[in-house]
Amino acid sequence: MDLYCDIQGQGTPILCLHGHPGSARTMAVFCERLAGPYQTLAPDLRGYGASQVRQPFHLEESLEDLVALLDRQGIEQCWVLGWSLGGILALELALRYPDRILGLILIATAARPVGNHPRPSRLEVVNTGLASLINLVIPGHPWVIRHLGQNSLYRYLLRRHTPVAYRRLAQEGFGAFVHTSRHAHQALNQAMAQGYNRLPDLGQIRVPCLVLCGDQDCHITAQASLETAHHLPQAESRCYANTAHLLPWEIPHELLNDIEAWLSCHTSNLAPPPG
Template sequence: MSEPVQLSLTTRGTGAPLLLLHGLYGSSGNLNRFTRRFAHDYRVLAPDLRNHGRSPHRPGMDYPTLTEDVVALLDREGIERVAVLGHSMGGKVAMTLALTRPQRVAAVIAADIAPVTYQHNHGTLIGALQQVDVAGAGNRREVDAALAAAIDSPAVRQFLLTNLVPADEGGYRWRIPLQFLADAVPDIQGFPELEGAYDGPALFLYGTASDYFDPDRHRDAVAAYFPKAEYAALEGAGHWLHAEQPEAFAAAVERFLAHAYPAR
């Protein structure tokens, strides 16, 4: 496990703290809509996880390492106990935090993710990003067109392109360290073997059109770690459920927090 890094942080609002954790290839900016909305009732903290957004680039991205970065952030902000909402990779960080530091977690919300190992195509996606000559690209459309040969979903391409930024010397560059991410794919798709369980309130929020979470297939794994787990479905939503159905997503989170972690 590498030393914790100082995560870049966006914070808004006052009151009981609520931590928002983005997924792989994302950043705190993807959650701006929810940072603003939840800040009406909570002190919202939205960091960029390591190797994402404006946070430092370091090798090593297993979940204990990512969790230690978050613990260091909470310590730096003087937060003893927090509710945590995480999507996908961020959801696994949220679960790991709850399981390894239960005294620090008042409630946990995992968005479209389970505490299991997945076999998805992240290595293929990262490989596609690595193959594109972004330094020689004249505009973003050229990069999008080059990616289309390997990534047929326009929505996925546009999400990945949020990481494309102008380079000082002209052309573009990826702001995420692709090789670090490629090396970490087995850890990111996996989940650590942890002892014990989190006995606090937990919500597993999922999209019915997603292949990441199935309440029947994943119920035993969830129950082993989160015996008080509740479930909520967004009908027709895929894995990026918060982007596809932001109003329904926020409403489901608020319903859960209203009894599990009331604003004060």
């Protein structure tokens, strides 16, 4: 599939893969900083955003789409940055196409995803809808955050309910949710229902990896992320206090500083990209 892709910057390419629900726009927090010294490629995955489909599909087909995208851009090797589902796809790319991958940056993800999300209450569901709609009109307003957001399902996605995070929710998160297709929901549910577990295979990944997680993440727990780091032969990890699944929107500067420092360390000996 010819994926929609937002491409910015020059230099060594970084393929930026969004989560579920998600879109290329939700990766702006990374592309805004990394584009320049690097070339960022943020696609809408199959069934998401502008890459819509009419037929059901399997997640494995997304891997073929991504390799085709790299081929069209003439990219032989790249870094892959994946958030949540995007991190799972990043691991799969490294396992199936090892010669194409320079290294992995894995955020709020795991090779054996485990969650501990509590059962939502009816009030939380209602407050989520109200918070989302009002936040579209007045993004990041303190009243919305205090009276609705902190008493909604956002309490499980965020631990730091900042205006910056809620502006990201309004500008990028809401649209990504609306434009995530039912086929994308089905593909993810099918994959998870099969008991996804790639821990036994991670020893095959011989590229440097950076694993970042939030200590209060209940969608994919920090323990699951750190377990993944432990099984990767060349991994560094960091767990950030008082953050959850949307930690790139909670602590963008701290997170990006760590990513840039890690990339700088591991790209210093790379040859310039072709062309």
